[in-house]
Amino acid sequence: MAGHLQFENVGMCFRMHREKVNTLKEAVLGRFRHLKAVDEFWALRGVTFEVQPGESVGIIGHNGSGKSTLLKIAAGILRASEGRTSVEGRISPMIELAAGFDPELTGRDNVFLNGVLMGHTRREMAAKFDRIVDFAELREFIDMPVKNYSSGMYARLGFAIAADVEPEIMIIDEVLSVGDERFQRKCQERIQAIKRTGCTIFFVSHALNTVAQLCERVLVMDHGSLVFDGAPEPAIARYRELLGLGPSATAIG
Amino acid sequence: MIALARRFVDLYRFRELIVLLVGRDLKVRYKRSVLGMFWTLLNPLLQMAVYTLVFSTIMKVGVPQFPVFLLAGLLPWTLISVSGIGASVSLINNQGLIRKVAVPQAVYPLAVVASKLVDLVLSLIPLVLLALLLGRPPGPPWVFVPVALVLATAFSAGLALIFSTLTVFFRDMTHLIDILFQVWFYLTPVLYPVSYLDKLPYPWVKSLLLLNPAAYIVQCFQAPIYEGRFPGARIIAVAALSAATSLLVGFLVFLRGEERHIHHF
Numbered sequence: 001m002a003g004h005l006q007f008e009n010v011g012m013c014f015r016m017h018r019e020k021v022n023t024l025k026e027a028v029l030g031r032f033r034h035l036k037a038v039d040e041f042w043a044l045r046g047v048t049f050e051v052q053p054g055e056s057v058g059i060i061g062h063n064g065s066g067k068s069t070l071l072k073i074a075a076g077i078l079r080a081s082e083g084r085t086s087v088e089g090r091i092s093p094m095i096e097l098a099a100g101f102d103p104e105l106t107g108r109d110n111v112f113l114n115g116v117l118m119g120h121t122r123r124e125m126a127a128k129f130d131r132i133v134d135f136a137e138l139r140e141f142i143d144m145p146v147k148n149y150s151s152g153m154y155a156r157l158g159f160a161i162a163a164d165v166e167p168e169i170m171i172i173d174e175v176l177s178v179g180d181e182r183f184q185r186k187c188q189e190r191i192q193a194i195k196r197t198g199c200t201i202f203f204v205s206h207a208l209n210t211v212a213q214l215c216e217r218v219l220v221m222d223h224g225s226l227v228f229d230g231a232p233e234p235a236i237a238r239y240r241e242l243l244g245l246g247p248s249a250t251a252i253g
Numbered sequence: 254m255i256a257l258a259r260r261f262v263d264l265y266r267f268r269e270l271i272v273l274l275v276g277r278d279l280k281v282r283y284k285r286s287v288l289g290m291f292w293t294l295l296n297p298l299l300q301m302a303v304y305t306l307v308f309s310t311i312m313k314v315g316v317p318q319f320p321v322f323l324l325a326g327l328l329p330w331t332l333i334s335v336s337g338i339g340a341s342v343s344l345i346n347n348q349g350l351i352r353k354v355a356v357p358q359a360v361y362p363l364a365v366v367a368s369k370l371v372d373l374v375l376s377l378i379p380l381v382l383l384a385l386l387l388g389r390p391p392g393p394p395w396v397f398v399p400v401a402l403v404l405a406t407a408f409s410a411g412l413a414l415i416f417s418t419l420t421v422f423f424r425d426m427t428h429l430i431d432i433l434f435q436v437w438f439y440l441t442p443v444l445y446p447v448s449y450l451d452k453l454p455y456p457w458v459k460s461l462l463l464l465n466p467a468a469y470i471v472q473c474f475q476a477p478i479y480e481g482r483f484p485g486a487r488i489i490a491v492a493a494l495s496a497a498t499s500l501l502v503g504f505l506v507f508l509r510g511e512e513r514h515i516h517h518f
């Protein structure tokens with residue numbers, strides 16, 4: 001069923017070469033070296049969960065806890081070293097909004113480039129173009145290179161594109177923390193609207209309040225393991241406990 | 254086999270991305286340059302002028318209408334070499350995208366080839382003008398030029414795929430590729446007609462030089478453009494076989510490495 005996603009005992013191992021073999025000479029000489037310095041680092045291990053279509057799932061965890069790795073596997077950027085993953089339906093192939101922006105190109109060109117990176121045709125993007133620009137409120141700046149955009153404008157355009165490309169599984173990252181309060185509210189309304197269409201949503205953030213507002217379920221990651229999977233309040237409590245903080249109500253990040 | 258077919262379908266789905274990446278390349282390349290696209294046309298013409306001065310005027314190679322002959326071979330050669338050199342760093346240059354967006358990575362080297370193909374097609378305009386000017390107007394054999402373009406592009410694409418993936422694993426491939434193309438250029442009949450090889454004192458040297466697949470690709474251009482005739486069946490056959498082999502091997506090598514690229518940036 002479209003929007004269904006399953007991870008079964010998924011692990012991702014990075015081989016960290018202490019001295020990376022990047023040149024031919026090293027590769028040839030390396031043949032004669034018996035002990036090559038390779039550290040294995042498991043960025044993710046034994047992660048099992050299942051997401052039903054239409055669920056909105058928050059993912060929280062400290063930096064380096066495996067959030068990005070998990071999303072990269074889901075989006076198809078990385079292939080898991082072990083375990084089984086199944087993703088049914090179109091998942092947004094980007095783990096960050098605006099990941100495909102080219103700073104030298106104008107906002108207009110970037111709308112098309114990002115849309116096509118997400119698997120749309122140029123014709124489809126032309127049909128969406130006006131709606132995207134209006135939502136981002138960038139009409140007068142759309143023919144300016146995005147390197148001249150403020151970080152807020154950048155994020156607005158990134159979100160506006162992602163919100164209009166209709167994936168069946170959507171990945172939303174930190175972007176909401178960048179825009180001003182009014183735009184953040186607008187984004188949240190849009191996300192609620194997308195939720196109502198039955199789209200599965202992954203929301204990654206350090207803004208715990210927003211996570212609690214948008215998600216009915218939260219995964220807590222810690223050092224590559226999934227340590228909690230459940231309702232937002234206990235999840236946030238668990239996360240704060242892991243950080244060694246008290247159960248105070250203020251958001252972190 | 255099915256897995257391989259699926260990856261081709263995936264790649265086909267992203268053909269529009271190649272178009273946009275070419276557009277991005279052209280826009281970024283010609284930004285803030287006064288002459289803009291004219292550089293594309295000027296570059297081969299300047300090369301042509303220098304080579305003509307050296308080889309036709311100073312060294313007297315003795316090929317009538319040397320500029321037309323030279324461009325007919327130089328343009329496809331440039332497609333092959335510039336694609337190979339440009340594509341070799343294409344994955345490294347796009348690592349930001351590769352780390353964050355899941356699209357078939359072959360689009361990046363293929364976009365380089367497509368962009369150079371645009372350059373080649375544009376360069377045909379001054380070539381036609383020059384041919385008219387020097388009294389070798391385009392005739393019916395020119396209908397073979399599109400076929401030759403397909404062969405040259407396929408051949409270049411295969412090399413581009415191989416070089417792009419190898420460079421991710423071995424960074425010094427870029428130097429090796431530079432040297433390879435310098436040597437390869439002189440071994441390919443671009444500055445001299447292939448018939449000059451008959452005059453070689455040792456026939457085995459000729460046989461050896463004719464193992465060069467690029468020699469057949471450039472002849473597919475030189476025959477209709479310079480000699481005003483269709484290339485021989487054997488030349489077309491060898492060129493087509495080389496192009497198909499290059500493309501197939503290129504894809505197989507590339508797909509084998511694709512998943513591991515991300516661990517080597």
